[in-house]
Amino acid sequence: MAVSGKTSQRLFRARLERMIDQLKSEIQSGALAPGDFLPSESALAEQFGLSNKSVRQGLDQLVAEGLIRKIPRVGNQVTEAVKEHHTTITLGINSSLERDMAMSALLESFMRRYPSVRVQTITIPGNSRQFVKEYTESAHLDAFIMNHQFYQEMEESGLLPTLEPLSPAEGAYRLLVEGFTADGVLYGQPLLFSPIVLCYNKDHFRDAGLPEPDSGWTWRECAEQGRKLTRERERFGFVFFEMSANRWPVFLLQSGTSFCLNRSGVCDIEGTPMLEAIRQCDRIIHDPELFPRLLTESNDDIGRLFVTGKVSMMMTSYMSLNELKHTGIRYDISPLPYVREPRTLTVAMAASIRKSSVNKQAARLLVDYLISEEAQMLIRRQTLSIPALKSAAEAAVQDEWNRPRGFDLFRDILPSMRFHRELNLTNAGFGQLWDILKAYWSHMIDEAALCSQIRERVSDRVRRGGAKPGR
Known part of the structure; x- marks a missing residue:
């Protein structure tokens, strides 16, 4: 056989x-x-x-x-x-990784398996450009875990050659491997990921006599149902953290287009599906019968509103669902409503090794362990995040966590998942765009000024090659 x-x-x-x-x-x-x-x-x-x-x-x-x-x-x-011999390696991590992937448990498990290797962690900046600057100045960093925007910043800064080439893990989702690969070389070993999804309170829908969300919802339908769920001085129907770069780009991705240059070499979104997607976001966040105009500082604030029953629906990620795993709230998830095309944003984390690390072999040992079946199953059992290894992500588990019934949703919507770079902007262009959109969504500028500023400030930040027509 x-x-x-x-x-x-x-x-x-x-x-x-x-x-x-x-x-x-x-x-x-x-x-x-x-x-x-x-x-x-x-x-x-x-x-x-x-x-x-x-x-x-x-x-x-x-x-x-x-x-x-x-x-x-x-x-x-x-x-x-x-x-008496030990090798100590320094791992750069994001502050949320303890919640997102049970980092302490992973490192303890690694050091039990490899007792002669010690791992110390340092927190890396949340801003991708600041991270790249500090990365290049830190000779003591052996390995680090980054998201896809950090990876894109390193690629655009010409720093990928400073990373050790890696071998793709057998059984990792192809979308993730391709997302951290440049010119056929893998520079970030994918560890976990999430699509952005709609999370909703089942009891609120039941009490209102409304059908639960499904994959056919448009944002118009979401708004209509959300208004019916709103209770004055009690709760709102829908919310997301507008400031998050892992939330508002969803609307732009759902336009089915990207930022590109016309024959005059200008990025002009006037009259395009992209402009309609920007309008759709504006309509939602300024709907007083749907969306709360609250001062929130993070996605965690949104999660607390949801847990306390102050909102019925929120845009979120599987990583953020970890805030719900110890609660008794009855909730579930569904695909996001859409504008033109049912697309969603992909959030992914990957591990990289500094090519110049003096502890490169030990660092590779750690990265190999983090993508091993043992470590990926630990993430699966101890969190609500999705491991990058398909066998672990789709494994059946029994635990005490408050998991959504529709946890396996991600398997069905894989074809709709996109990275930020699908918008065809450099990281610097993404920052410029956000400054303009903040002004527009705050009603500080009108639509004409929006289009004008995009032409003036974003045109030279469009990635060359691969652009899709905006019209």
């Missing part, structure tokens, strides 16, 4: 781990003492049923853990004072 590629990969991994564990045990028990040489690579390959290349991969891991040293043309020697 032929062995499938997936089964063959699992068999290879099992044999490789058996070799690593056995050698590690012999070293730590003293059976292989400091100064002793391991059997030759060919002998190990025959003993464990591996190729020489696979054996070298396993030996590289022991080198990263400080258990052996490679002596060219001589062999692999057990290091002295093995038990």
Whole structure:
């Protein structure tokens, strides 16, 4: 019987781990003492049923853990004072990753498996341009976890070559792998992701005698139903955090177009579906019978409004759903309502390694672990986030968390998921656009000024190549 590629990969991994564990045990028990040489690579390959290349991969891991040293043309020697030797790597993380991927539990699990490697974390800035500046100035950062906007900023700044090329994990969602790949090279190992979805209070819909949201909803229907859910001085029908770069771009993506240059080399959105999408967002956030005009500082504020029953529906991500996992609120999720096309925004996190890191082997050990079946299943069991590994993301789990009944929704809407770059703007252009849209959505400028400022300030920020017609 032929062995499938997936089964063959699992068999290879099992044999490789058996070799690593056995050698590690012999070293730590003293059976292989400091100064002793391991059997030759060919002998190990025959003993464990591996190729020489696979054996070298396993030996590289022991080198990263400080258990052996490679002596060219001589062999692999057990290091002295093995038990006292530790490699410490520095990992840059976002402040929300403890919630989003159970970071402490992941690192504890990693260090139990690899006791000679220690991981210390530092918080990286939330602003992509500030992050890139500090990244280039930090010689002590070995690896970091970034979102796709950070990745785009690094690409546009010409910094991708400073990252270590990675091998795509077998079984990771193709959308994510492609999202962190440039010129055929993977620079960020995807770890978790989420589409932006509509989250709603089931009890509010039941009490109002309204049907729950479905994939056919337009924003007009969402607004109509939301007004029926609004109760004066009690709750509003719908809300999202307007300031979030992971929320408002949804409307623009749903236009089915992107920012592009006309024959005169100008970005002109007048009379285009893009302008209608911008209007649609304006209509929603300025509807006093639907949307609360509150001073909110984060998506977490929106989550608290939802948990306390102050709003019936919110635009959110699976990561933000982690704020609901300890609550008793009855809720579910559905695809976002749409403008012209049922599209949604993709939020994704990936791990990268500094090519110049002096602890590169240990850093690679950590990144490989974070995309392993063990780590990805830990994310699946301990959070409501979606792991990047398909087998973990779609695995059935039993836990005490308050998961939405429609958790598997992401599987059905994968074709509708897009990254920010689909809008065809550089990160700097995205910032310019946001400044203009803030003024327009605050009613500080009118539509004519909106279009004029986009022509003047965004035209030179359009990404060259791949633009879709706006008309």
